[in-house]
Amino acid sequence: MTQTFMLDGLAIPFEDGQTIMEAAIAAGHYIPHLCYHPDFTPYGSCKLCNVNVNGKICTACTFPAMEGQTVISESEEQNTDRQRITQMLFVEGNHFCPSCEKSGNCQLQGVAYHLKMTDDHFNHQFPHREIDASHPDILIDFNRCIFCALCVRASQEEDGKDVFAISGRGINKRLIINSDSGQLHDSELTVNDRATHICPTGAILIKHTAYQVPIGDRQYDHHSISEVSMEQDSSAP
């Protein structure tokens, strides 16, 4: 007998061991997310995928699907909270979409479009963060890091290198690089690594590729992140 749970009033089938996110994606339902990626161990830090499970808020990417659960994702309440959380991500770093070369291909921006975010709502923190341009092929602008740890996980789980770590605590969290100098050129990261390509914002950029596709013709300029994400996430192995 197939097991199911209810997601926004629809019966979603699932298998033992699947999370709410995995079951939802398999059934063709988008739940906003940034730190989740089907190829890597769920992390649960961004909290965009928070859903109401039988009255309790849980991260869909880590919480197991269970028979008879009632899950609410697409409610006004959930989406308002998601919008606020996204705004928090914008104000804690320095995100200048109009001048960022990732604009139009940025998942953070794509989620903000999806959630109809029109302003930053909160006070900007304007942290002082350096840029690491030491690597010949790759650049890191720490101003745009949202601590989703996707690069950390991709480097460990797929590249087998452990190039990144997230350090510090509270608002002083920072992405660090595993090398003696602490700089990227001294690390094992290469342009072909999965970690180089996984960043959902413009924090990790590949040099000499900017603006090859003009702004206006990019991914989220023409497709919503829900479409793009569903296509990519459900095609993952």
Place this chain on the structure above:
Amino acid sequence: MNDFIVQLLEANGYRKTRLLAILRAIQATYFHIPKEAITLLSRLLGLPVSHIISVVDFYSFFHSTPRGQYDILFSDSITDHMQDKQNLMNYFSHQCQVGIGQVRKDGRVSLDNTACTGMCDQGPAALINGYAVPRLDRPKIDLIAKLIEQELPLAEWPETIFQVDDLIWKTGLLLNSRLEPGESLLAADARGLNATLNEIDQSKLRGRGGAGFKTALKWRLCASEPEQERFVVCNADEGEPGTFKDRVLLNRYADWLIEGMTLASLLIKSQQGFLYLRGEYLHLFEPLQAKLAERRRNGLLGDNILGKGWSFDIEICLGAGSYICGEESALIESLEGRSGIARNRPPYPVTEGYLNKPTIVDNVETFIAAAHIAIQGGNWFAAQGTEQSSGTKILSISGDTPQPGIYEVPFGTPISAILEDCLAEDVLGVQVGGPSGTFISNREFHRRLAFEDLPSGGSFIIFNRQRDILEIVRNFTHFFADESCGFCTPCRVGTILLSEQIDKLYDGYGSVGDIVALQELGHLLKTNSHCGLGQTAANPMLNTLARYPAIYQSKIKFPHFGPGFNLDEALQAARKIAHRDDSEAHLSQSGD
């Protein structure tokens, strides 16, 4: 340095899980964690450099740049402030010629703040190279300043400087009990282990840390896991501002605690226990080690306990300044030598805890209660308290009372009776259960201490009518922002935004909109945060806003208009550059 680190690693068996202990030793020797040390540790322990840096960065007692040979941290709890902490800190700063947050040029002394040190009954307090110094006053500071100038090692300082008292004002069911070493283990053996677990079940004992999970159920769940290796962990990391009862229990009743942990090891069939001791209680580390050694000598710990073939031992692990490590899964991460970041649940620690093996994590008071229940039976305990909260609760009472200290009261006791016990007068409100608990006003003193009404891990702070509610809330809110691990977005960013919003109101720049924003932000943190810290960080504000709306309203300077910044203050930098501070260089703004 090479030899020092190699010896240190040998003493710790080259175990990665001992990283905190290793870093503590390096910090104590070099006054910081030098870069070379990190490189060496990385090579010798087989850990990425970034992993070690992230641990150093996470804990507030580790530093990547040198602190003074005498590193002074003033406790920043609200009760310390009520005991004139700020003036004394300024006095210290002046006497030792060292700025707050700075290291003196000669490298001899450094001064900074730290979160509540668990000395609220004898504050204001500080830590000197990690060792607690309670009851600070000017003569004591003068003496300390003199000793620092003489460069006298801490070990040669007068013991009175570090004298910590056990102030016990009221005892009850537990503290009136007696327990001969080994007595509860023999009682459990005579009754049968399963029957003993049934007695604990019958006692209706719930975890004393605050969450109140049924102890017998937790232990049974852990014991029933198929995995054979299981762990007993004592959470002695009470970090809730205003809590210090574990400090007294660990000092006076260590035998009872170790007995309780050993009992638990029999019941869940574990051979290894850990006592996670908060870093602020460094002064208890050696006495506790001595107690463990004594029990090993007496056949109460180690192999073949009491000649019955039981095997169990306990290792003490010291924290390094992080409130979040009191959360059980963050504590486990810390025990494993990592940053204290709460894990995703499920799985819960009873199924996947320390090293992903079944683990019970319980509070000091819980283990002590279990040991006594094993002797006296479940009904003895259940006879006191209420339907859902059996037995008694040991409270740490501080703030505006002439008798701060430890009080053991039966669950169900009204708050008014507790206030009478400690002779508190003219009370405005009480923070029950610490900042993460509930702030109640003087109209609610009929309410009862119980899981059904007001649960508490032990912190009970009394405020009289002279206290400023917003100052209290501000202190608590900044505490949470400082202690947020930063893992999840709502807590990492939300606690900072909350602090800024409250500061704005406190400084007199609030509008009506700011109060609405506070409520909205508080709700967002409560519902969306990853763990208890973020979920409760807005409690002080939400609790007091609901009870004292007029106080919040009275802080509003701009009813309809909320300036984003203070125009005059923003010109400060320009005035400094222009070397002028005359009236023409100042601007007023609408509403001034």
